[in-house]
Amino acid sequence: MLHHLGERLADRGGAAGPRILIYSHDTFGLGHLRRCRAIANRLVKARSDVSVVIISGSPIIGSFEFGDGVDYVRVPGVVKLPDGNYTTSSLSLDLEETVAMREAIIMATARTLKPDLLIVDKEPTGFRDELLPALALLKEMGTRIVLGVRDVLDEAATIVPEWERKGAVEALKRYYDHVWVYGLPEVHEPLAAFHLPAEIEDRILYTGYLRRELPPKPQSTRYPRLTREPFVLVTTGGGGDGEELIDWVLSAYEADPSIPVGALLVFGPFVHRDRRDNFVERMARLPKVDAITFDAKIEHLMSRSEGIVAMGGYNTFCEILSLDKRALIVPRRTPRLEQAIRAERAATLGLVSTLDGANLEPGARRDPQEMADAIRNLSRRPLPSLAFPPRLLDGLETIETVTRGWFEAVPVPAERSPA
The missing domain is CATH 3.40.50.2000 (Glycogen Phosphorylase B;)
Structure with missing residues (x-):
């Protein structure tokens, strides 16, 4: 059951501001990290007392700039091989040991941060089920849990058996309060192939795509x-x-x-x-x-x-x-x-x-x-x-509006109000 945020803050000893944990498994490429970064930066920009922690396996997360109020926890990296299997990216450990380390770091972060909101990128159970213990803990604590998925996952013949094998739909039923689709149904409906029960369909929100702004450019930048x-x-x-x-x-x-x-x-x-x-x-x-x-x-x-x-x-x-x-x-x-x-x-x-x-x-x-x-x-x-169809690029605005409604019971401290 979701607890009122004011009650949760009181339980934390009055520590100011909502806390958000974002999980990005990041087994390959930059896409998951960049999506999570865009959302995190928008949330801290919208409210100055928000704290966001991103859990990521990306080896280059330190190359990106984050807004004030955003930090990250780096878990050991894994990479996908051409044959579809996975291995560690840097450590001389077998995959099972690496996953155990990742799971322990995720669990420790969740237990210490006590987030009011958890946003999970794409993988409902995490990489190799590493997220399940933290999901159970945070559900018991009353954290609001959101699954965010991109506009397209894969063709139905591939993604449906893959999610069945991972127990993803069962995890949706058990742990998740909301599902955000970062797109529009006019373009694609990524979850339509699953024939989800009405209780999950009612939790789905199409946000629109995530608009990107030009970031600040260092004066020293030199292009070819x-x-x-x-x-x-x-x-x-x-x-x-x-x-x-x-x-x-x-x-x-x-x-x-x-x-x-x-x-x-x-x-x-x-x-x-x-x-x-x-x-x-x-x-x-x-x-x-x-x-x-x-x-x-x-x-x-x-x-x-x-x-x-x-x-x-x-x-x-x-x-x-x-x-x-x-x-x-x-x-x-x-x-x-x-x-x-x-x-x-x-x-x-x-x-x-x-x-x-x-x-x-x-x-x-x-x-x-x-x-x-x-x-x-x-x-x-x-x-x-x-x-452009209507609402095409409303994703970040929609996320900000929805979360503002969840967090509005807590006033922004005067000394940390935006200028």
């Missing part, structure tokens, strides 16, 4: 010379699965030097070193192409670009919409169809252009001229804002 002229930005997110897209773009400039705009490639921090070295060698012969490895504030480069070429993960899609940028999406089709489902629906709505993601399979025969023509045509596309 190429960005002084019109350019397209090619981004693969974390980069661990984006090598084939980079290869295709490079082949386009090799085959067609007349492409009128340059291309800035963002490899991502997880690109394989041998592939990156090969790309750099090829780029040395291409005057219209340059690259950087990573930019924690990539929104500035997106804003400056003529358009974006990407694989279409959730966060990149939000940034494309928020910055109203023309985009060419080439979605990967393995190990999940998430990007392909999103891209196909977005193209139908007139928000983006697409190329077949099957061309990203290793060994696929890609037509360099097809990519060259797609880049050339990008500037002729209408802006995505001309096709």
